[in-house]
Amino acid sequence: MSAVTIPYKVQLRREARTERLFRVGATAAALLVLALLAGVLLALVYGGWPALKTFRFGFLTHTIWNPVTEQFGALAALYGTVITSLIAMIMAVPVAFGIAVFLTETCPLWLRTPIGTCIELLAAVPSIVFGIWGLFVLAPVLQHWVQPWLIDVLGDLPLIGKLFRGPPFGIGLLTAGFVLAVMVLPFITSVMREVFLSTPRSLKEAAYGLGATQWEVVWDVVLPNARAGVIGGIMLGLGRALGETMAVTFVVGNAHRISGSLLAPGTTISASIANEFTEAVGTLYTSSLIALGLLLFVLTFIIIAAARLLLLRLEARHGARL
Amino acid sequence: MHRTICLIAMAAAALTGAWTPVALGDDISGAGATFPYPIYAKWAEAYKQKTGIGLNYQSIGSGGGIKQIEASTVTFGASDKPLEPADLKQNGLVQWPQIIGGVVPVINIPGIKPGDLVLDGATLASIYLGEISRWNDPAIKKLNPSLNLPKLDIAPVYRSDGSGTNYLFTNYLSQVSPNFSKTIGANTSVQWPVGIGAKGNEGVANQTTQTGGAIGYVEYAYVKQTNMTFARLINRDGKAVAPEAKAFQAAAANADWAHADGYYLILTNQPGATSWPITGASFILVHADSKDAHTAAALKFFDWAYTQGQSLAEGLDYVPIPAPVIKLVEKTWQDSLTVNGKPVWPAK
Numbered sequence: 234m235s236a237v238t239i240p241y242k243v244q245l246r247r248e249a250r251t252e253r254l255f256r257v258g259a260t261a262a263a264l265l266v267l268a269l270l271a272g273v274l275l276a277l278v279y280g281g282w283p284a285l286k287t288f289r290f291g292f293l294t295h296t297i298w299n300p301v302t303e304q305f306g307a308l309a310a311l312y313g314t315v316i317t318s319l320i321a322m323i324m325a326v327p328v329a330f331g332i333a334v335f336l337t338e339t340c341p342l343w344l345r346t347p348i349g350t351c352i353e354l355l356a357a358v359p360s361i362v363f364g365i366w367g368l369f370v371l372a373p374v375l376q377h378w379v380q381p382w383l384i385d386v387l388g389d390l391p392l393i394g395k396l397f398r399g400p401p402f403g404i405g406l407l408t409a410g411f412v413l414a415v416m417v418l419p420f421i422t423s424v425m426r427e428v429f430l431s432t433p434r435s436l437k438e439a440a441y442g443l444g445a446t447q448w449e450v451v452w453d454v455v456l457p458n459a460r461a462g463v464i465g466g467i468m469l470g471l472g473r474a475l476g477e478t479m480a481v482t483f484v485v486g487n488a489h490r491i492s493g494s495l496l497a498p499g500t501t502i503s504a505s506i507a508n509e510f511t512e513a514v515g516t517l518y519t520s521s522l523i524a525l526g527l528l529l530f531v532l533t534f535i536i537i538a539a540a541r542l543l544l545l546r547l548e549a550r551h552g553a554r555l
Numbered sequence: 556m557h558r559t560i561c562l563i564a565m566a567a568a569a570l571t572g573a574w575t576p577v578a579l580g581d582d583i584s585g586a587g588a589t590f591p592y593p594i595y596a597k598w599a600e601a602y603k604q605k606t607g608i609g610l611n612y613q614s615i616g617s618g619g620g621i622k623q624i625e626a627s628t629v630t631f632g633a634s635d636k637p638l639e640p641a642d643l644k645q646n647g648l649v650q651w652p653q654i655i656g657g658v659v660p661v662i663n664i665p666g667i668k669p670g671d672l673v674l675d676g677a678t679l680a681s682i683y684l685g686e687i688s689r690w691n692d693p694a695i696k697k698l699n700p701s702l703n704l705p706k707l708d709i710a711p712v713y714r715s716d717g718s719g720t721n722y723l724f725t726n727y728l729s730q731v732s733p734n735f736s737k738t739i740g741a742n743t744s745v746q747w748p749v750g751i752g753a754k755g756n757e758g759v760a761n762q763t764t765q766t767g768g769a770i771g772y773v774e775y776a777y778v779k780q781t782n783m784t785f786a787r788l789i790n791r792d793g794k795a796v797a798p799e800a801k802a803f804q805a806a807a808a809n810a811d812w813a814h815a816d817g818y819y820l821i822l823t824n825q826p827g828a829t830s831w832p833i834t835g836a837s838f839i840l841v842h843a844d845s846k847d848a849h850t851a852a853a854l855k856f857f858d859w860a861y862t863q864g865q866s867l868a869e870g871l872d873y874v875p876i877p878a879p880v881i882k883l884v885e886k887t888w889q890d891s892l893t894v895n896g897k898p899v900w901p902a903k
Contacts, residue, residue, distance in 0.1 A: 297746065298746055299745070299746040300717075300742045300743070300744045300745060300746070301739065301740030301741065301742045301745055301746070302740070368753075368758065368761060369761060372765065373765050376765060376766070400708065400710060402710065402751045402762075402766060403762075403765055403766065404751065404753070404762065405751075482715070482716075482754050483754055483758065486715075486751045486752055486753075487715030487716075487751075487752030487753070487754065488715075488747065488750075488751065488752050489746060498750075498751045498752060500715075500752075504715075507716075508715050508716040508717060508744070508752075508754065509716070509717045509743075509744050510616075510618075510717075511589075511615060511616025511617075511618060511619055511716075511717060512616045512617055512618045512716070512717030512718060512719075512743040512744065513618050513717060513743075513744075514617075514618045514621065514636075514743070519618075
């Protein structure tokens, strides 16, 4: 009786104000992302404009990158970016799949947390450490044992032989792809593990009840159920591989060339920017480097958009079957 | 909506706030070249202990240093590549050499020890052009009649990051080889026709030591501290010289500083029997008429570095500027430097 009773209307007003504040705050947070993204895009277009205006479409189709004569073409960097990321994906996705299946299906319960934590720790290693490890530890091993073997065994094969020719430098596109694979592994693995875990128990138990093997359960029940998440995880890893700078710079060999061999040195967009931006003098040179950044932005956007489309189509087909 | 804008503005302010360089009282601020960073940092530490005046030097690269001094966000800029006199005039800047270093070719050939191999500029250029691809090439044999050179492929290694080291090396090769000058040219980054790019001195050194038959080029201090297998070079006077502090100083002393407008002088391929051919100075840039009250303090610091900082420089395997050149530079300070229209040197 003695408790202070807030008049009903005041309380209502107060709640309405809190509600409004909350809504505005949340909207502002979302708008900030859009504003930042638009800002980045604008800054990149503005900064890269002199180069785009000078070289036009040739910026995309030329491999010449000559700061002395101020001739710049992004094709070699674009090629290197795509190839190293592809190598990383080819190596990392199957391993990540294996780890995720092991962790969610076959691993003894007491071992799940330690292994899971270890994989997440891998994501916490700074990329410069991966770069130095790649240069001082991985590259010599590849140079002395792996690459000579690849050249000997695969170099003479028809078609794919071309990919494994040339001297074993230790560093190059293949090494960069390898380091990237290790770096993206934890991202893909954790996403895959989470979505595998989200498979309804009843579905799995029903499959086991029908006499399905572990492989059949994973392939026919868990995976179709987790498709969207798996693709999302792969895209997350791919996005990181495309943009990774420091580690790649150390091991990619940094040559603006397209040589056809995976053992040869190449370069990526982000590695070129990291290598050259600090000492770049002159409008055309700096703006070409910024235009490279824009290109990476667009490339990443296209890949994310493609992933969305793929997901939509998968969902549509899945829906149609039901 | 009002509040939204307000929030965005606050966020923007917070973001840009983090980028504004903080002026720390009496501290001198500078930005630029990475090559002299270790010695500038060492000098700054010693100078702070002695005078209490600190130096905040950001080693962001020569290009960044030039941009920052042009925008007057720092007291001085630093560049490994001198600005051309016309550029200096256009931007109202004055430059001078502060410290000397050099670039040394390093090799990895089984059985060859430091200093065994002799190369000349033309041969070095041919190697980096891909024209000479084996160590037992007649051109190399002719320079090294007593060495037993193997039939081994040459793997050229170059610096991939834009750097003063690249500039000195390509500038030298451009001077001694018309073909190199025509097809590649001199810059902080160039398009190499052959070889593999490694990042930084440590990258080039590592790649060279890992690869049999490799040749690379790194800063002198790096060769000295890691005992790499260096090659001797034949200089402009036709003498084979080893990379030593006195060879770099000879190149700097023999250069004609007095007649170089704005000290625009690159110390590669200088005359003199003992001159190391790939020598270079790192430069300091300030405004000819500065609005920055720290300029006087900066000059005092650089004077102290010239006169008292030599042993520190030698300790880090940098090469001090020869005394006659210091005199010239301090004369330039007296004649062409002002702060808000008033002369600042000699300092009170």
